[in-house]
Amino acid sequence: MRRSLSLQARVAIASALSATIVIGAIAVAFAVFLRVNGSQQLDRTLDSVILATPLDMPANTIPTVPSLATAPADPFPPVETSTATRVASVAGEAVRARDVRIIGTPGALVSVAVPENPLIDAIRRQQVWVAAAAVAAIAAAAGLGWLFAGRAVRPLQRLAAGMHTVGDTPGTHRPNARGAREAEDLSDAMGQMLDRIAASQKRTEDALGSARDFAAVSAHELRTPLTSMRTDLEVLSTMRLSRPEREEILRDLLATQRQVETTLTDLERLAAGELSDPADHEQVDLAELVDRCVQESARTHPGLDIAVSAPEGLVVRGIPTGLRLVLDNAVINAVRHGRAGRVLVTVATDPRDGSVTIAVDDDGTGIPESERVSVFERFVRGTGSGAAGSGLGLAVVAQQAGLHGGSATLTDSPLGGIRLTLRLPQPAAVRVG
Template identity: 55%
Template structure:
């Protein structure tokens, strides 16, 4: 009897040690984790249960590491974005402050007073345009693919060209050709592409005519917007889609084409500028009929 109890106790002690040893190694490795920047390999080799626990903890840490990386990148982007925004808004705000100080401290002839008020209105429009486009850019950055929806491409482009025509009655804006295509994406995003392309052509290119054409298949969609304006200066062409890039004396925010590129990327596509057969600029947008992120 006593011998059996002793043997059982020894076997129990050995078995407990065999089971607990990998758990102690796993616990020790877990305690040594101080940051998610670089995770050590975790091993629970020994009993099957310990190995399963080790694998589960490793998977959990991998998910945490991925989410930590995304959060760090998002914070870095937000800091850079805020710094650039502050820089871009500082100039018109300084101009507003200077003009207000002049109006408050000096008695000006009527003509000079009107000139200062005109400068104030110009700076106000620039600030308003910048803030509006910044809001659109931020909304694009936070777009969840779950909001993508199926829509008729030609119907959206027809609405966009009619809307652009109302905004710019001095310019002829028309949908020249469109292949009937049902696609998945952001209807408002594609309308924004047309809106900004036409606004650039009219305000900066002094275009009299803008045409929109689109073709689509299961492989993808191509939207081409042509104008007969003055084109884009050579020194701006390479950086035209970057944020806050604009020509001298422009009242815009410098975000119009950046928003176009953002929509191209949201729709798993690309956008480029070229010379138009009409004499101005051709904007070519190639996007997926069903973006890679849709439906996830």
């Protein structure tokens, strides 16, 4: 691939072109000035010669003036005025001439001329000197442009040389290009880019580490129910069982299958949370989100008395699917493990800092105070959860609270059961409508 011109060469060329334009304009103006000034000097010489000539004598007695051009009789056509100057050629030589009336001889004129060749030769010599000086000035401008540009681009060259080794080994020193504002700006921009890349790599490494741990723990948790299912299937296929025994094994298989399905579903939700990004946050109408969850929970659990208390038009910034997961898991845990018959979802804002709290109260059996912190860990089941739980429901709640920069806690509920509180720091929470 053809390489482009360096910045140093471009600056040198630009300096030479700029000098050529400026010096050329000055040279043209100077040549015009020389021509006009020379013509004015010749006209003044003509005036001096005319004043020195005795034009009040008869025409045949006029003395010969050495500086006047000699010519045949009547070499110039007569003019009506004695002050007009014209350019003509006498014996092949260019002259500036003027016709002057002779005093005492009506209608008689004498032509006074001054040669122009000396002036033209002098102008040409000066133009040659000006051209030589212009060429020297253009060359000097190009050389100085090359020299100064070399000093100016040196920080960029150091930055480019240093960037070749960045990333080869951990902790590589970043190049510090100082000496030119543009180089410093570029160095700072590249440093910020490298910081973003490093942060992205760290997030990727953390995600991979979490994925490895997640896969190991998931395999461990799924191994027990799958082993139980395999044992039941082997018993069904190899032993002669009575009808009640077969039905009991089938019930155990179905229960274990539901447990595996629930665990896989919760694992999927946790994985989705691990892969979430700050770009997933958007403006969410919290009252509308809570109302949809309550309506769907009422259909899913027909015997559940569920209500909501939330201000209208409360908009927060968050992940809609994540906030919905928190609400769904809170209601499911209250019904499935707490055997609650009544649930109340309350949304409120703190006027001091604008934070938002979502509280889910139930009248169920509750959770012992000693377990209210540990149940937020993965695959940890509370005392009253039973074997059907995956141990991931509250882990999903804790994960979503962390993704939103908030916290999740369990406390006693005024309804007699447990209260799950999700606190979201939302300084930008606004009311609409």
